Amino acid sequence: MTYFAGIDVGSLTTEVVILDKDDRMVSYAISATGANVTEAVEHTLGQALSRAGLARDRLNFIVATGYGRITIPFADKKITEISCHAMGAHHLFPDTETVIDIGGQDSKVIRIDGEGKVIDFAMNDKCAAGTGRFLEVMAGTFQVPIDDFGALSLKSKREIPISSICTVFAESEVISLIARNEPAEDIIRGLHRSVVSRVWGMVQTVGVPGPVTMSGGVAKNPGVVILLEEHLKKPIHIHTEPQIIGALGAALFAKKHFLRD
Amino acid sequence: MKDLGAPALFRLQQMQKKKRPRKPNPHLGPPLKCADRLREIMTRHYYLSRFVKGAKPVAWVTSGAPVELLRVFDFYTVYPENHGALCGAQKLGPEICSKAEDRGYHPDLCSYARIDLGHAFSGKTPAGRLPRPDLLFCCNNICQTVLYWYKELSHYWDVPLIVFDTPFNFKDIQESDIRYMVSQFEEMIPRLEKISGRKFSDKRFKKIISLGSEASLTWGRVLATMKHSPAPMTIFDAFVHMAPVVSLRGLPVSLDYYRILLEELEDRVEKGIGAIAKEEKRLMWDNIAVWFKLRDWSLLFAERGFNFVAATYTNAWAETIHYLNPESPFESMARAYSLVILNNNMDHRLKLMEGMIRDYRIDGLVILSLRSCKPYSVGQYDIRRLLGERLGVKTLVIEADMTDFRTFSEEQIRTRLEAFFEQLEE
Ligand code: SF4
Numbered sequence: 001m002t003y004f005a006g007i008d009v010g011s012l013t014t015e016v017v018i019l020d021k022d023d024r025m026v027s028y029a030i031s032a033t034g035a036n037v038t039e040a041v042e043h044t045l046g047q048a049l050s051r052a053g054l055a056r057d058r059l060n061f062i063v064a065t066g067y068g069r070i071t072i073p074f075a076d077k078k079i080t081e082i083s084c085h086a087m088g089a090h091h092l093f094p095d096t097e098t099v100i101d102i103g104g105q106d107s108k109v110i111r112i113d114g115e116g117k118v119i120d121f122a123m124n125d126k127c128a129a130g131t132g133r134f135l136e137v138m139a140g141t142f143q144v145p146i147d148d149f150g151a152l153s154l155k156s157k158r159e160i161p162i163s164s165i166c167t168v169f170a171e172s173e174v175i176s177l178i179a180r181n182e183p184a185e186d187i188i189r190g191l192h193r194s195v196v197s198r199v200w201g202m203v204q205t206v207g208v209p210g211p212v213t214m215s216g217g218v219a220k221n222p223g224v225v226i227l228l229e230e231h232l233k234k235p236i237h238i239h240t241e242p243q244i245i246g247a248l249g250a251a252l253f254a255k256k257h258f259l260r261d
Numbered sequence: 262m263k264d265l266g267a268p269a270l271f272r273l274q275q276m277q278k279k280k281r282p283r284k285p286n287p288h289l290g291p292p293l294k295c296a297d298r299l300r301e302i303m304t305r306h307y308y309l310s311r312f313v314k315g316a317k318p319v320a321w322v323t324s325g326a327p328v329e330l331l332r333v334f335d336f337y338t339v340y341p342e343n344h345g346a347l348c349g350a351q352k353l354g355p356e357i358c359s360k361a362e363d364r365g366y367h368p369d370l371c372s373y374a375r376i377d378l379g380h381a382f383s384g385k386t387p388a389g390r391l392p393r394p395d396l397l398f399c400c401n402n403i404c405q406t407v408l409y410w411y412k413e414l415s416h417y418w419d420v421p422l423i424v425f426d427t428p429f430n431f432k433d434i435q436e437s438d439i440r441y442m443v444s445q446f447e448e449m450i451p452r453l454e455k456i457s458g459r460k461f462s463d464k465r466f467k468k469i470i471s472l473g474s475e476a477s478l479t480w481g482r483v484l485a486t487m488k489h490s491p492a493p494m495t496i497f498d499a500f501v502h503m504a505p506v507v508s509l510r511g512l513p514v515s516l517d518y519y520r521i522l523l524e525e526l527e528d529r530v531e532k533g534i535g536a537i538a539k540e541e542k543r544l545m546w547d548n549i550a551v552w553f554k555l556r557d558w559s560l561l562f563a564e565r566g567f568n569f570v571a572a573t574y575t576n577a578w579a580e581t582i583h584y585l586n587p588e589s590p591f592e593s594m595a596r597a598y599s600l601v602i603l604n605n606n607m608d609h610r611l612k613l614m615e616g617m618i619r620d621y622r623i624d625g626l627v628i629l630s631l632r633s634c635k636p637y638s639v640g641q642y643d644i645r646r647l648l649g650e651r652l653g654v655k656t657l658v659i660e661a662d663m664t665d666f667r668t669f670s671e672e673q674i675r676t677r678l679e680a681f682f683e684q685l686e687e
Binding site for chain 1: 642649655656660670672673676677679680683684
């Protein structure tokens with residue numbers, strides 16, 4: 001049996017997916033990247049291998065992706081997360097035409113063709129506005145666990161708009177709103193709106209989408225999803241583990257390159 | 262400028278410099294032989310500037326100004342934008358920009374302006390020393406920034422400023438526009454005579470006009486050699502080799518230089534010598550060069566078999582300046598300088614780019630969005646969409662400044678470039 005691994009080293013988390021030759025996901029693992037990329041990769045890969053009951057030398061081809069891809073010396077090939085998210089999303093939801101990935105330090109919107117190849121893409125520029133990091137900082141301000149942040153926003157009855165898209169300025173705006181005793185859920189709803197408007201801008205630069213798949217950790221945030229669906233006027237495909245889509249795409253590329261070589 | 266005895270000094274200086282042998286890069290073709298000649302011309306130009314004060318009148322000139330008129334009066338010309346590019350390539354952008362920011366100039370101001378003002382305030386430059394101007398000569402055919410920037414210099418040094426105002430071309434150039442521009446030239450001449458202490462000569466003017474036109478035409482032919490595959494040069498070479506047509510235009514040296522460069526390139530085309538080892542995809546660049554990344558990127562692209570063979574930027578000096586015609590020197594000069602890409606409408610730009618994409622058989626377009634240069638960067642997303650619809654060309658937009666790398670995000674840009682490569686390689 002041949003096996004393939006995809007490793008996605010993002011700024012917040014590292015994911016590994018192991019596939020067999022029939023594209024079946026044998027195992028996966030997710031852990032925090034932290035300050036030491038090499039350690040995070042070793043740890044996550046080790047976890048995925050032990051879950052699959054495989055020794056490392058059983059992996060026939062490894063593709064690395066994500067911002068840390070260059071620091072994985074043993075990878076057979078490095079491919080950007082843009083191509084990998086496209087491929088992963090296409091594999092899970094073959095009708096996907098647009099992939100929205102809201103990640104820790106950047107967000108991207110990718111238009112793909114019927115084979116999962118990238119037609120066009122847009123990314124946020126140099127700033128945390130419209131990324132997962134923005135929401136994380138704000139959750140910190142409210143001292144709410146990030147996993148509950150989206151659900152809280154759904155309780156809002158009267159959304160308060162946040163005018164600043166800059167993370168630092170938005171934070172001081174939020175603090176003054178808190179000081180005025182505005183209800184937390186209304187402010188939080190406004191913060192989610194802010195992220196979604198930035199992302200929606202990117203969606204429009206690559207063209208009005210057909211079926212949409214969301215990847216990345218923020219896909220688990222119902223507050224973001226609901227607002228995006230409001231713009232799209234249709235439901236979004238979301239996998240139970242949206243974070244592993246990049247690693248899955250990398251593993252699919254690993255198989256493709258193994259067979260090609 | 263034989264009169265200044267500089268060539269001997271220059272040679273002496275060259276002798277003192279030890280030549281480091283460059284290791285050949287396997288992804289690049291053989292380097293252009295002309296590069297040494299170019300370095301000599303440009304070094305000499307900057308070197309002479311140290312001795313020019315008093316010997317010749319000195320003018321600081323914007324890149325799109327009708328310099329041919331100044332040449333009649335024997336002005337030695339300094340191009341702050343060219344100097345800005347030099348500072349950028351030497352990675353001095355942030356340091357010199359901050360000298361202007363210290364005096365309250367906003368970081369959103371064009372970084373060429375910040376470098377130039379920063380240099381004026383601090384004297385910082387990699388070129389030794391630039392001679393103070395006797396005249397500031399500014400043409401607003403490239404942007405409005407230059408107007409305020411040159412006004413600042415004029416105020417700071419108390420130096421006369423001449424502005425040449427070119428009406429924006431919304432659709433077709435009007436006769437009244439031409440008349441308006443020609444009348445400005447007529448007004449300038451007595452002022453130029455006074456500042457330079459030299460008389461206007463019609464005969465000399467016509468000769469210079471021909472030289473300028475010829476240099477621009479020859480530069481156009483130089484660029485056109487890249488229509489061949491493999492292209493004998495890359496746009497990264499052209500970014501460097503454009504210096505004479507920008508800043509020495511109207512002088513015999515620029516025309517002579519492009520003649521030998523053209524000869525070398527034609528020879529390479531004949532022998533099938535490419536600028537990069539394996540030209541697999543051909544790209545076009547839109548906007549000014551990112552000067553501090555020139556070397557890194559020329560390698561990054563060459564490694565993947567991608568060659569930039571066209572750019573709207575290098576093309577700007579081949580597009581209209583050859584309209585110069587000694588038969589109607591003033592009218593043709595008005596036309597040549599008011600129809601440049603940045604003073605022309607979007608439809609024009611779109612058609613120009615469409616033509617280039619076809620002629621150079623372009624597989625992908627890289628658009629640089631440049632906060633410094635608003636007139637160049639406005640409308641780029643529409644251009645990208647329309648070119649995509651009409652020609653199906655794949656386009657990448659990246660953001661960077663041409664000299665100020667404090668806003669440059671290495672990792673993000675690298676990921677975008679690599680994703681673009683993957684997109685085209687499929
Ligand atoms: S704004 Fe643009 S055209 Fe004007 S000086 Fe700066 S770079 Fe040149």
